[in-house]
Amino acid sequence: MIGALKWWAGPLLAFALLAALRLLLPLAFVIEVLIFSIYTIGCSFLLGRVGFISFGQPAYLAVGAYGTGFYLFYFGTNPYLGLLIGLVSGFVFALAVGPLFVRLRSDYFALVNLALAVIIFYLMQKVLADVTKGDNGLWFLTNIGSTPGLDIARPEGFFVFSLLVGLAVWAFYKYVNDSVFGACCLASKLNEDKLKFLGYGNFGIRLMAFVLANTTSALAGSMYAIYLGFVSPEITSPARAADPVVVTILGGTGSLYGPIIGTLAYTGMKDAISKLVGNWELAIGFLLVFIMLAGEKGIWGTLEPRLQRALSRVKARVAR
Amino acid sequence: MSADSDAAIVRAENVTKRFGALTAVDQVSYSLRRNEVAGIFGSNGAGKTTFFNLLTGYYVPEEGSIWYKGEDITRRPIQQRVAMGMMRTFQLTSTFDNLSVVDNLVLAFYRAHRSVSLWRMLFSTCRAHRNEPRVLAALETFDLGDQRDKEVRHLSLGEKRRLEIAMSMLAEPEVLLLDEPLAGLADSEIKSVLEVLGRQVGKQTIVIVEHKVSAVKEFVQRLLVMHEGRVIAEGGYDECMQHPEVRRSYWQIDARQRGDEQ
Numbered sequence: 001m002i003g004a005l006k007w008w009a010g011p012l013l014a015f016a017l018l019a020a021l022r023l024l025l026p027l028a029f030v031i032e033v034l035i036f037s038i039y040t041i042g043c044s045f046l047l048g049r050v051g052f053i054s055f056g057q058p059a060y061l062a063v064g065a066y067g068t069g070f071y072l073f074y075f076g077t078n079p080y081l082g083l084l085i086g087l088v089s090g091f092v093f094a095l096a097v098g099p100l101f102v103r104l105r106s107d108y109f110a111l112v113n114l115a116l117a118v119i120i121f122y123l124m125q126k127v128l129a130d131v132t133k134g135d136n137g138l139w140f141l142t143n144i145g146s147t148p149g150l151d152i153a154r155p156e157g158f159f160v161f162s163l164l165v166g167l168a169v170w171a172f173y174k175y176v177n178d179s180v181f182g183a184c185c186l187a188s189k190l191n192e193d194k195l196k197f198l199g200y201g202n203f204g205i206r207l208m209a210f211v212l213a214n215t216t217s218a219l220a221g222s223m224y225a226i227y228l229g230f231v232s233p234e235i236t237s238p239a240r241a242a243d244p245v246v247v248t249i250l251g252g253t254g255s256l257y258g259p260i261i262g263t264l265a266y267t268g269m270k271d272a273i274s275k276l277v278g279n280w281e282l283a284i285g286f287l288l289v290f291i292m293l294a295g296e297k298g299i300w301g302t303l304e305p306r307l308q309r310a311l312s313r314v315k316a317r318v319a320r
Numbered sequence: 321m322s323a324d325s326d327a328a329i330v331r332a333e334n335v336t337k338r339f340g341a342l343t344a345v346d347q348v349s350y351s352l353r354r355n356e357v358a359g360i361f362g363s364n365g366a367g368k369t370t371f372f373n374l375l376t377g378y379y380v381p382e383e384g385s386i387w388y389k390g391e392d393i394t395r396r397p398i399q400q401r402v403a404m405g406m407m408r409t410f411q412l413t414s415t416f417d418n419l420s421v422v423d424n425l426v427l428a429f430y431r432a433h434r435s436v437s438l439w440r441m442l443f444s445t446c447r448a449h450r451n452e453p454r455v456l457a458a459l460e461t462f463d464l465g466d467q468r469d470k471e472v473r474h475l476s477l478g479e480k481r482r483l484e485i486a487m488s489m490l491a492e493p494e495v496l497l498l499d500e501p502l503a504g505l506a507d508s509e510i511k512s513v514l515e516v517l518g519r520q521v522g523k524q525t526i527v528i529v530e531h532k533v534s535a536v537k538e539f540v541q542r543l544l545v546m547h548e549g550r551v552i553a554e555g556g557y558d559e560c561m562q563h564p565e566v567r568r569s570y571w572q573i574d575a576r577q578r579g580d581e582q
Contacts, residue, residue: 183427
């Protein structure tokens, strides 16, 4: 019982803090942080656990978003069902491209994913323009029906929903990190030959990690679709391809809470600087270079050991 | 079964492996009997490790075949050979440096005694296996108890080697192949590793690739001496050391080693 409580303490605290943020900051900001964190944790898992850097995460984000978008624009009104469809599309898509991609080395993997994001961008913008309405995108905000129970068609309801989804996703990744599979991912990142000679198959381990991570990205895409009420090719724009990687490194690669911290810092910086400076993207670019040079462990990687030391000091004092 | 126990458990027939113009292993035939302790010796570049890599499936030979318990495994992938009961260590110690000592052991234990299924791996935690009697026994036997929760990257070379051997023994393979398990170890560590291996004599087939023959001469029952990719002698220790070709190549190494140490 105490063990379970201790296990849940971290994720619960993190999301309680995010919920409390709502008191200080606008709803739109906190929701953006929640969704983008979910988007980033997949990327962080791939990079930190499996050693795969991907510059094509928008591709998977877009598959989730368009899965949900097509359903809500053409077929139905239930946002929960839309979310499920987005999630399943992401899963199926990752399972389809994964077997080809996970055979590649990390650098080629990064590029092939980027190429995929570009392909999807042009598919949605030009090739399938009849269905996707090209650059205008699909607008379905008014199609989304209210739901009994938690009404995610309204921003407040959606905020609570995002908190719950986030908590579930974090608990899931915390569990995966503790599992034998999670250990195998780390092992495969470092020494795939040794893993083979213990009798494990690297391919299966990587494929599963790939599918888990990119289904999570698709989930974030679905959530964007429902929250914003529209999807346009902009979501898979190659210009945004490096964002999750940057946020991952900023937060602390592979750490459980890095993606949340990184997203908070990144989104916060974007908001604050864009209000002050005209060319905010340039300013952020310089700031990011500086931050990366200052600490390659990222924010959480630098903070965590300090927090743990402080925590053990407090514990020692309490014990006395 | 009883007739089988004397028969070869691993057999190589005329295997050849080339790297470009270099023939690293040239027409080598060799057979390992069940539960014997065999040594493969030779100078640097003699082809020991390449031959070892052919036996364990790291390379596929250009010519010849490799048999395990009467089955042709020449082209079988590594995983299948492991599942059949072959396990190896590496010349350059090979552990998972980003995991704790105990989790390295858990991975070795889990695959051998629990499951291969990805789903099972996802739905079982490392924590649940850290106190398995066999894992605890391995920590004890290899004197790694104090390092249990340390990340392997913080271990000394000797400790890493002990861990790697512990991992391969934890899987309880029928054939244990050790590639220079004593290289870089202090004399006291060599003694303790040999002591642990000594307890397995008669229970497992053990093959040791070594460079320094003197360290394990009492331990191995049969030698294969290689030179420039060929087998130059095979048999008991004394018998091999008397062999004129071995004397020529082996003393030559010994002299060079003394030169290095000075």
